[in-house]
Amino acid sequence: MTHENTERPHANERLTLRPTSRGKIVGTSAKIRGVIETIDRIAKSNCNVLITGESGTGKESAVAAIHDASKRSDKTLVTVNCGALPEALMESELFGHARGAFTGAHVTRLGRVAQAEGGTLFLDEIGELPMPLQAKLLRLLQQREYTPVGDNRTIKCDIRIIAATNRKLADEVARGTFREDLYYRLNVIELNLPALRERPEDIELLVEHFYRDSVAMSGRDDIDGFDAEAIDAMLAHDWPGNIRELENVIQRAVLLAPGPVIRREDIPANLQGARAAGSSAMPSQLPDEGINLREVIEEFESSLVRQALERTKWNKNQAAKLLGMNRTTLVEMVKRKRIG
Ligand SMILES: Nc1ncnc2c1ncn2[C@@H]1O[C@H](COP(=O)(O)OP(=O)(O)OP(=O)(O)O)[C@@H](O)[C@H]1O
Numbered sequence: 508m509t510h511e512n513t514e515r516p517h518a519n520e521r522l523t524l525r526p527t528s529r530g531k532i533v534g535t536s537a538k539i540r541g542v543i544e545t546i547d548r549i550a551k552s553n554c555n556v557l558i559t560g561e562s563g564t565g566k567e568s569a570v571a572a573i574h575d576a577s578k579r580s581d582k583t584l585v586t587v588n589c590g591a592l593p594e595a596l597m598e599s600e601l602f603g604h605a606r607g608a609f610t611g612a613h614v615t616r617l618g619r620v621a622q623a624e625g626g627t628l629f630l631d632e633i634g635e636l637p638m639p640l641q642a643k644l645l646r647l648l649q650q651r652e653y654t655p656v657g658d659n660r661t662i663k664c665d666i667r668i669i670a671a672t673n674r675k676l677a678d679e680v681a682r683g684t685f686r687e688d689l690y691y692r693l694n695v696i697e698l699n700l701p702a703l704r705e706r707p708e709d710i711e712l713l714v715e716h717f718y719r720d721s722v723a724m725s726g727r728d729d730i731d732g733f734d735a736e737a738i739d740a741m742l743a744h745d746w747p748g749n750i751r752e753l754e755n756v757i758q759r760a761v762l763l764a765p766g767p768v769i770r771r772e773d774i775p776a777n778l779q780g781a782r783a784a785g786s787s788a789m790p791s792q793l794p795d796e797g798i799n800l801r802e803v804i805e806e807f808e809s810s811l812v813r814q815a816l817e818r819t820k821w822n823k824n825q826a827a828k829l830l831g832m833n834r835t836t837l838v839e840m841v842k843r844k845r846i847g
């Protein structure tokens with residue numbers, strides 16, 4: 508990809524398939540077109556959808572696309588990460604609680620289900636939902652009703668439910684850690700998002716897409732595309748972290764490349780293949796004499812954090828985003844490493 512290419516007006520616009528409230532779904536492969544067709548077909552219905560796919564394949568983006576294309580798009584899309592809280596807290600997170608339901612419940616609190624009324628409830632990482640809550644979720648799915656914690660009312664609701672997982676739920680069912688009846692209720696329609704390595708023809712398009720975004724965000728006006736070796740390394744990589752990994756690689760390369768052209772050395776060592784020997788700070792191959800792994804990682808981390816901060820003029824939000832971490836983590840890291 509060259510500078511001229513990226514400046515050509517809307518070079519890949521015709522291949523950019525679907526804008527959603529969460530960004531664009533970019534791709535041209537038969538697989539991604541199939542995904543978008545399915546999204547269009549199911550969006551107007553009210554059926555439950557189970558979205559499956561490896562980490563970073565775009566499950567959350569697919570949910571946004573379904574919600575945006577549905578009749579519920581003017582109402583809220585509420586996301587709950589089912590693995591984020593211990594069981595007791597998760598129940599009140601989902602269903603709300605009455606005042607005095609437990610120590611600390613000073614006021615009545617609406618749950619996420621109530622917040623999604625009329626709209627879509629997205630249950631992310633559904634495979635992590637503790638068993639007792641799976642029973643309560645089944646009731647919600649079957650009867651569209653629930654009872655807040657510490658309450659005795661039955662509340663009816665009108666929501667569409669979409670769940671996502673990167674686990675094989677059928678295996679969890681076989682192991683007895685996921686309820687079979689819940690699995691069949693959720694799995695009315697399964698939308699499987701292909702791994703990036705199954706649709707390599709989309710890689711270059713995605714690189715271009717994230718490159719444009721990253722350049723705009725970095726504030727760098729000197730940056731001038733990739734050299735052929737860098738592109739080759741990205742095409743040859745199998746992207747276990749899928750689109751998220753690719754997005755992070757591009758963001759970091761745009762932010763941290765010392766020169767205007769992003770070279771093979773400017774992308775992470777694991778993408779560089781056996782040909783690259785790597786720098787002394789971050790060897791891609793273990794030297795004969797060995798290394799102090801902790802020190803090397805610490806040093807590498809500090810260097811990237813420092814560069815990110817310098818390049819964003821110490822805008823911690825922007826720097827954190829470019830490093831793929833949240834602001835609090837960055838602030839703690841800066842303090843711990845005494846970067847300044
Ligand atoms: N088809 C696509 N085109 C362009 N960008 C995409 C596409 N799908 C996802 N993305 C972007 O890739 C990143 C990862 O997507 P998303 O968060 O939806 O993945 P996920 O499957 O939910 O990941 P995880 O399993 O880690 O939660 C996001 O920044 C998203 O905007």
Ligand SMILES: [Mg+2]
Binds near residue numbers: 566567
């Ligand atoms: Mg996700």
